[in-house]
Amino acid sequence: xxKTKNKKLFMVVxxxxxxxxxxxxxxxxxxxxxxxxxxxxxxxxxxxxxLALSAxxxxxxxxxxxxxxxxxxxxxxxxxxxxxxxxxxxxxTTGSMTITVSGTAExxxxxxxxxxxxxxxxxxxxxxxTYKPVKWTLTKQxxxxxxQTLVNASEDLSDIADAMTSESAVIAANTACDTVYTxxxxxxxxxxxxxxxxxxxxxxxxxxxxxxxxxxxxxxxTATGNxxxxxxxxxxxxxxxxxxxxQ
Amino acid sequence: xxxxxxxxxxxxxxxxxxxxxxxxVYIMLLVVIVFILLxxxxxxxxxxxxxxxxEGTDIVFVVGKSPSVEFGDEKGSWKSGLxxxxxxxxxxxxxxxxxxxSKEGDSLIAPGTQMQYYFIAYNxxxxxxxxxxxxxxxxxxxxxxxxxxxxxxxxxxxTDSGKYLIGGESEWVDISTAKVTKHVSVxxxxxxxxxxxELIWAFEGGDDALDTMLGNMSASGGAKITLGIETYAEEHxxxxxxxxxxxxxxxxxxxxxxxxxxxFWLMLLFICIAILVFFIAWLLNKRLRKW
Numbered sequence: 008x009x010k011t012k013n014k015k016l017f018m019v020v021x022x023x024x025x026x027x028x029x030x031x032x033x034x035x036x037x038x039x040x041x042x043x044x045x046x047x048x049x050x051x052x053x054x055x056x057x058l059a060l061s062a063x064x065x066x067x068x069x070x071x072x073x074x075x076x077x078x079x080x081x082x083x084x085x086x087x088x089x090x091x092x093x094x095x096x097x098x099x100t101t102g103s104m105t106i107t108v109s110g111t112a113e114x115x116x117x118x119x120x121x122x123x124x125x126x127x128x129x130x131x132x133x134x135x136x137t138y139k140p141v142k143w144t145l146t147k148q149x150x151x152x153x154x155q156t157l158v159n160a161s162e163d164l165s166d167i168a169d170a171m172t173s174e175s176a177v178i179a180a181n182t183a184c185d186t187v188y189t190x191x192x193x194x195x196x197x198x199x200x201x202x203x204x205x206x207x208x209x210x211x212x213x214x215x216x217x218x219x220x221x222x223x224x225x226x227x228x229t230a231t232g233n234x235x236x237x238x239x240x241x242x243x244x245x246x247x248x249x250x251x252x253x254q
Numbered sequence: 255x256x257x258x259x260x261x262x263x264x265x266x267x268x269x270x271x272x273x274x275x276x277x278x279v280y281i282m283l284l285v286v287i288v289f290i291l292l293x294x295x296x297x298x299x300x301x302x303x304x305x306x307x308x309e310g311t312d313i314v315f316v317v318g319k320s321p322s323v324e325f326g327d328e329k330g331s332w333k334s335g336l337x338x339x340x341x342x343x344x345x346x347x348x349x350x351x352x353x354x355x356s357k358e359g360d361s362l363i364a365p366g367t368q369m370q371y372y373f374i375a376y377n378x379x380x381x382x383x384x385x386x387x388x389x390x391x392x393x394x395x396x397x398x399x400x401x402x403x404x405x406x407x408x409x410x411x412x413t414d415s416g417k418y419l420i421g422g423e424s425e426w427v428d429i430s431t432a433k434v435t436k437h438v439s440v441x442x443x444x445x446x447x448x449x450x451x452e453l454i455w456a457f458e459g460g461d462d463a464l465d466t467m468l469g470n471m472s473a474s475g476g477a478k479i480t481l482g483i484e485t486y487a488e489e490h491x492x493x494x495x496x497x498x499x500x501x502x503x504x505x506x507x508x509x510x511x512x513x514x515x516x517x518f519w520l521m522l523l524f525i526c527i528a529i530l531v532f533f534i535a536w537l538l539n540k541r542l543r544k545w
Binding site: 040041042043044045046047048049050051052053054055056057110111112113114115179180181252253254 | 489
């Protein structure tokens with residue numbers, strides 16, 4: 008047997024195996040198992056709003072009337088504010104405005120109507136009695152149904168304010184709205200149960216007219232023969248309507 | 255032959271025999287070294303080759319890998335057409351009053367709505383995995399995708415163990431941010447992890463004009479969102495890595511991780527090899543003595 012050859016042979020085998028060992032240890036292990044799993048895409052739409060408030064004041068006043076401010080809608084969409092400031096009108100005139108709530112929302116909403124803050128009414132006070140010539144009426148019509156009178160010819164704007172507040176309500180989700188509120192005013196040419204009352208009221212109307220022209224109570228009293236302690240020749244108010252989502 | 259010559263001859267012969275014995279000792283040592291190297295190489299190659307063999311195949315003392323990961327919810331594994339009810343056609347407040355109601359019966363989302371979805375990642379296999387959970391979100395207006403639109407939806411994602419992958423206990427993340435970040439975790443062998451995905455469109459989110467615009471947009475041309483959850487799992491480089499909640503085996507035995515070595519069997523193999531080597535050495539030694 009060739010001992011040198013055998014020795015060499017075994018040395019070669021050992022070296023080969025050591026190289027294989029090092030190579031095996033140095034082999035990079037890579038991840039084989041891979042899996043992906045996706046949830047089916049889930050879709051949703053934003054809930055429709057769709058509710059709108061609008062105000063129409065084109066018939067509230069005439070250009071013939073004087074005043075430092077005219078009633079105009081301040082905003083549209085989800086809220087309107089109708090501001091009437093220092094409106095001076097005359098006997099025998101009338102006017103109206105409408106506030107419309109329309110549309111359908113897929114969310115619950117709150118309708119709020121109010122005559123915010125303070126307001127003034129046309130009036131003349133004498134002998135402890137206050138004469139208010141302007142009469143206010145508020146009606147409500149839902150869809151094509153007959154209009155319902157909420158306030159009928161009241162001399163007190165406070166009745167309108169109370170009725171407005173009462174109309175504030177929750178609108179349930181997915182409820183179709185088509186409601187029109189009509190606020191109208193009227194100053195009759197002559198008012199009174201009898202001739203004497205009519206004559207007295209006419210004198211008050213005259214006093215208001217004089218005071219509107221010249222704010223001088225003394226002169227008014229002298230001219231009319233009445234003792235007026237207070238005269239307000241114009242009316243003013245701010246009507247606010249809003250509609251917003253609630254939870 | 256004279257005695258001195260005979261003695262000389264015998265000494266020469268003994269020297270030759272001693273050389274022969276040394277020679278065979280070297281050979282035996284080389285044989286032992288070769289066997290050990292061969293064993294180690296085979297073992298390591300077995301671990302590498304195992305990657306290419308069918309799952310679950312054991313190679314001598316190397317445990318076969320059986321990977322298996324599933325994602326799903328209480329209705330079952332995720333698959334096409336699975337209805338999971340993340341979004342609803344109506345929502346109620348704490349007083350059970352309906353606050354949102356669909357006109358057409360379709361899924362809605364609105365200011366003040368909050369949604370929640372629970373799903374599970376279950377690693378039924380015997381190796382740990384690294385998995386990624388990503389949120390996908392799309393907003394369409396009038397049928398057109400609006401990639402840059404900041405839809406006012408916020409999200410959080412937490413595990414059963416209370417760890418938040420997205421957001422935090424008092425922190426919500428905009429959906430536009432959540433969908434571009436990667437959320438990577440580890441799930442150990444025979445373990446599961448539960449996730450709760452929460453979505454909210456805040457009622458008082460600070461931008462009523464945006465909320466109203468979306469509501470009006472929906473009423474006129476449409477405003478639709480699409481939400482998806484994408485998961486991706488791959489074998490962890492360390493099969494015994496831990497993560498999630500371990501599922502105890504019915505027999506109570508701990509899981510035998512794939513790719514690991516059964517050291518008991520390995521030791522047995524070494525002993526057998528050693529016995530074989532010594533037996534060969536003994537035979538060679540016997541032959542040497544005859545010479």
